[in-house]
Amino acid sequence: MSAENPVFFSSRAAFLKGLLESAAGLLGAERASFYYYDEKHSLFRLMMRFAGGTAFEAVESARSAPGSSAASAMASTKTAVFTNRAGHFLLEPFRIEIYSAGAMRRDPVQGFVRLERPLKKGRRFSPSEAALAHEYISGFLRSYYKAEFVTLSEKYAKNLAAITELTEVFANSLRVRDSFKHILTGIQSYFGFDRVRLYLIDEKGQKLKGELSSDVRGQIKNISYEEIPLEPGAHRFADIVLGRSSGVFMERYKDCVLYLPLVVQGVTMGLLIVDNLLSQQKIEPGELAMLKSFAGQIGLALDNVRLFDKVEELSLYDELTKLPLRRYFNQRFQEEFYRAERFKQPLAVIWADIDYFKEVNDTYGHQIGDLVLKEVGRVILANLRKIDFPCRYGGDEIVILMPQATGTEAMKLAGRLAEEISEIRIPVPFSRARELTVSLSLGVSTFPADAGSVEGLLEKADDALYWVKSHGRGKIALAGEMEKLKAEEKAKAESAGN
Amino acid sequence: MLIWLLADPDPGKFSAFRNLLNSFSTQYPDIGVDFRVLTRRSMWRLLFAGLRDSKSGACADIVELPNSWTAVFAKLGLLAEIGGVMESFSPARYPEFLKKGCVTRESDIAYSAPWWMEAPALFYRPDAFRKSGLKPEKDLSDWPGLMAACERLAAANRRRGFYPVMHGDGRMSAAQALPCIWNRRGDLFSEDMSRCLLSKEESVAGLEDYMEPAIKGFLPLFSDSVLHGGPFYEDTAAMVIGTRAPAAPGRRSSFHPARIPGPREKEQVLGYNLAAAAGSPALKEAGVFLKWLLSAENCRSFTAAFGVFPCPKQALEEALDSSRAGEFWRKVFSAPAEAPCSAVHPTAELLLDKALWHASLRIARQAYSREDFLRELIIAQGEIDYLLSLY
Numbered sequence: 001m002s003a004e005n006p007v008f009f010s011s012r013a014a015f016l017k018g019l020l021e022s023a024a025g026l027l028g029a030e031r032a033s034f035y036y037y038d039e040k041h042s043l044f045r046l047m048m049r050f051a052g053g054t055a056f057e058a059v060e061s062a063r064s065a066p067g068s069s070a071a072s073a074m075a076s077t078k079t080a081v082f083t084n085r086a087g088h089f090l091l092e093p094f095r096i097e098i099y100s101a102g103a104m105r106r107d108p109v110q111g112f113v114r115l116e117r118p119l120k121k122g123r124r125f126s127p128s129e130a131a132l133a134h135e136y137i138s139g140f141l142r143s144y145y146k147a148e149f150v151t152l153s154e155k156y157a158k159n160l161a162a163i164t165e166l167t168e169v170f171a172n173s174l175r176v177r178d179s180f181k182h183i184l185t186g187i188q189s190y191f192g193f194d195r196v197r198l199y200l201i202d203e204k205g206q207k208l209k210g211e212l213s214s215d216v217r218g219q220i221k222n223i224s225y226e227e228i229p230l231e232p233g234a235h236r237f238a239d240i241v242l243g244r245s246s247g248v249f250m251e252r253y254k255d256c257v258l259y260l261p262l263v264v265q266g267v268t269m270g271l272l273i274v275d276n277l278l279s280q281q282k283i284e285p286g287e288l289a290m291l292k293s294f295a296g297q298i299g300l301a302l303d304n305v306r307l308f309d310k311v312e313e314l315s316l317y318d319e320l321t322k323l324p325l326r327r328y329f330n331q332r333f334q335e336e337f338y339r340a341e342r343f344k345q346p347l348a349v350i351w352a353d354i355d356y357f358k359e360v361n362d363t364y365g366h367q368i369g370d371l372v373l374k375e376v377g378r379v380i381l382a383n384l385r386k387i388d389f390p391c392r393y394g395g396d397e398i399v400i401l402m403p404q405a406t407g408t409e410a411m412k413l414a415g416r417l418a419e420e421i422s423e424i425r426i427p428v429p430f431s432r433a434r435e436l437t438v439s440l441s442l443g444v445s446t447f448p449a450d451a452g453s454v455e456g457l458l459e460k461a462d463d464a465l466y467w468v469k470s471h472g473r474g475k476i477a478l479a480g481e482m483e484k485l486k487a488e489e490k491a492k493a494e495s496a497g498n
Numbered sequence: 499m500l501i502w503l504l505a506d507p508d509p510g511k512f513s514a515f516r517n518l519l520n521s522f523s524t525q526y527p528d529i530g531v532d533f534r535v536l537t538r539r540s541m542w543r544l545l546f547a548g549l550r551d552s553k554s555g556a557c558a559d560i561v562e563l564p565n566s567w568t569a570v571f572a573k574l575g576l577l578a579e580i581g582g583v584m585e586s587f588s589p590a591r592y593p594e595f596l597k598k599g600c601v602t603r604e605s606d607i608a609y610s611a612p613w614w615m616e617a618p619a620l621f622y623r624p625d626a627f628r629k630s631g632l633k634p635e636k637d638l639s640d641w642p643g644l645m646a647a648c649e650r651l652a653a654a655n656r657r658r659g660f661y662p663v664m665h666g667d668g669r670m671s672a673a674q675a676l677p678c679i680w681n682r683r684g685d686l687f688s689e690d691m692s693r694c695l696l697s698k699e700e701s702v703a704g705l706e707d708y709m710e711p712a713i714k715g716f717l718p719l720f721s722d723s724v725l726h727g728g729p730f731y732e733d734t735a736a737m738v739i740g741t742r743a744p745a746a747p748g749r750r751s752s753f754h755p756a757r758i759p760g761p762r763e764k765e766q767v768l769g770y771n772l773a774a775a776a777g778s779p780a781l782k783e784a785g786v787f788l789k790w791l792l793s794a795e796n797c798r799s800f801t802a803a804f805g806v807f808p809c810p811k812q813a814l815e816e817a818l819d820s821s822r823a824g825e826f827w828r829k830v831f832s833a834p835a836e837a838p839c840s841a842v843h844p845t846a847e848l849l850l851d852k853a854l855w856h857a858s859l860r861i862a863r864q865a866y867s868r869e870d871f872l873r874e875l876i877i878a879q880g881e882i883d884y885l886l887s888l889y
Contacts, residue, residue, distance in 0.1 A: 031509075035725070043720060044725060046724075051509040051512075052509050052510075052512060052513040052516075054512045054513070056505060056509070056534075057505050057535055058505045058507070058535075058537065059507075059537050059539075059667065060668065062668065062720050062721060062722045062723075062725050063720040064725060065722045068722055068725070068726065069726060070722060070725040070726065084726060084727060085727075085730065086726070086746075086747075087727055114725070118747075192547075192549075192550025194546075195888075215574075216546065216549045216550055216574060217549055217550075217575055277845070278841075279542070280845060281543060
């Protein structure tokens with residue numbers, strides 16, 4: 001019989017398998033089992049067993065009775081040998097010092113390795129075999145740290161990669177289109193929680209609004225339908241954000257749910273919730289610490305995204321009417337026109353002008369003029385389909401792009417806008433009229449009927465608008481009917497001349 | 499190709515599987531197959547790890563699953579459609595009650611194939627009953643009868659280390675508790691699967707029935723006999739609650755099976771299925787192996803090695819015909835509870851199991867508190883209800 005030194009093992013499981021297989025082979029045991037002592041529950045728990053040529057995980061938990069062979073072996077830390085009706089046994093107790101992350105010493109792992117021989121075919125373990133078992137198993141277990149080292153080093157490598165890549169993700173999130181999605185995907189790719197949800201406090205600070213949720217496979221879902229009033233007692237999440245959460249609740253879920261308020265410069269801007277509720281797997285302290293350390297960066301990244309959006313909004317949208325500006329509109333018009341041409345779909349343009357707007361400004365002042373513009377913008381935004389794209393083209397001119405709309409559909413919308421805008425009443429207390437009414441003149445052109453280019457469509461809509469403005473304002477004209485209208489007008493003039 | 503098998507108290511399962519692999523390798527020398535044995539807990543953890551990191555190939559090509567796990571892992575996209583992997587897969591080969599354990603709640607597409615099954619029962623020693631003047635048919639017909647039998651057996655066997663009843667796995671578990679919950683007309687879920695009923699009065703009453711023998715000291719928990727080669731059921735227990743007849747190695751069992759007492763109308767059947775991982779690069783080979791492994795012949799020889807039952811109808815009939823207690827098991831399998839197919843069911847089982855684990859620890863330390871147990875059930879119910887709203 002000889003004892004060989006253990007070689008290098010890539011994991012704890014491989015190490016235990018190697019130990020049990022080799023110890024059973026060396027000592028002619030039919031079975032070998034590795035039990036560790038679970039101090040928290042005062043139980044010996046089976047970790048791995050080797051039997052019938054196979055090493056396998058198995059479940060057994062036992063409380064050691066005082067005076068039993070197992071208890072005596074553990075107390076004396078000496079090899080125990082005994083025989084009972086189940087077979088011949090040898091228990092080799094062990095105690096391994098473990099160093100965890102940060103070279104902090106943890107409580108030692110204690111337990112024993114049990115070797116078995118069948119009662120009929122086998123024989124009792126001899127003192128020399130017990131000595132060999134002691135030498136071999138304790139020697140083998142001294143290499144346990146190697147397997148632990150591999151596990152720890154893998155964990156460190158993963159953490160390092162996470163720190164590097166997540167920092168990059170958060171820093172770059174400013175430049176990506178779907179920034180929130182990018183951040184959530186980054187978190188999931190390293191931590192892999194059952195679910196990650198992101199809630200942000202709205203601009204007025206009155207609501208916590210759901211943004212996105214990611215599942216265990218990293219699939220992202222929109223949760224904008226979730227809105228929580230930011231008031232004490234309204235919802236658990238609101239209480240957490242407001243710093244009023246119930247300790248009892250948090251305590252119960254601390255193992256598999258983590259609520260991470262996102263704070264930037266002392267201001268809470270949202271809440272990141274990660275959970276392992278479905279799998280019931282504990283969020284490891286390492287993961288917890290790392291995610292907490294990222295909270296500041298996540299908050300900052302989200303804040304940057306919001307600021308970026310705000311800046312973009314200011315550069316693309318008109319502050320007064322909330323309608324996109326001409327530069328943005330021109331870009332979208334090109335895209336939509338290309339799509340309409342390619343897929344042979346109709347497209348309509350409405351060009352609107354607020355009647356007598358210059359006179360409103362001159363008579364009542366710019367404040368009233370601004371109010372008129374604001375109200376017109378509101379009515380327009382409220383009446384459009386999701387795919388329509390309006391724009392404050394300049395001064396009191398508004399252009400609306402209607403993808404996939406025919407002339408009839410555009411005329412219908414134009415009619416609705418004209419009607420609703422005519423119902424607008426702007427109070428002017430210092431004037432005799434007390435209030436001001438607003439009306440629109442509208443010209444409509446369509447692709448492909450009226451023109452085959454962006455410029456052509458705008459020109460035709462403008463022509464139609466000009467016709468309305470030169471014929472008493474407050475009406476709608478379709479470019480395709482201009483020839484007819486002009487001919488009718490000419491005929492009318494001629495018959496009047498006759 | 500790698501297969502993950504679930505741990506089993508009987509190592510015969512793995513010897514039998516190794517023998518099957520050897521036969522397969524002879525017939526299909528080009529397909530290499532190996533296996534690893536994982537506890538239920540490790541398997542659950544690693545399957546979720548596989549979901550999280552599907553690119554790393556962390557998951558095995560084929561996995562053995564409790565049939566209640568099919569729905570959740572199919573829904574999360576881990577499992578491949580079994581019909582796409584195994585051309586000849588036919589649900590008609592299996593008893594109807596196993597069907598739901600192969601599909602998700604939303605569709606009838608099968609994601610796993612039934613392999614083997616077992617059912618919890620109360621195994622009693624006729625000689626111990628005779629000595630105490632007990633008649634199983636009469637005294638084991640309901641739960642109070644079982645408790646009265648425990649009292650008489652304890653009084654008649656005052657020697658140290660004897661217990662009227664034991665648990666096959668040394669502690670209280672969710673799988674064995676369900677029949678008691680059903681006895682009281684409780685359940686894990688409402689019929690429409692919209693609510694969890696874990697802390698409802700009926701379910702709690704069933705759980706308390708289940709725990710009563712342990713609380714009253716008739717049933718040991720975490721017995722240290724396992725550390726010394728046990729448990730030694732033959733002379734230390736008159737009854738065992740478990741799924742397989744207890745026997746010393748190489749000896750015939752002296753225990754006879756009986757229903758877990760109570761008026762319920764259905765029996766708990768624990769089914770174990772095989773599934774292929776959707777991300778496996780060896781799905782074709784997996785199909786060949788599964789078709790071969792799930793043949794009636796191979797199912798029969800495999801299950802006979804560790805005292806459980808094969809799932810294919812034909813093999814099941816043959817196994818029941820050749821079993822000593824075939825008639826008893828035939829009755830059990832003729833009134834089975836349908837396998838659950840909710841994605842939340844495994845988590846509910848897990849939480850109930852956790853509550854029973856904590857209760858077992860407290861009872862073993864003689865520190866059991868009903869309030870603590872109820873609180874745990876109420877919180878678990880809240881958590882499961884929340885999950886039901888999500889999955």
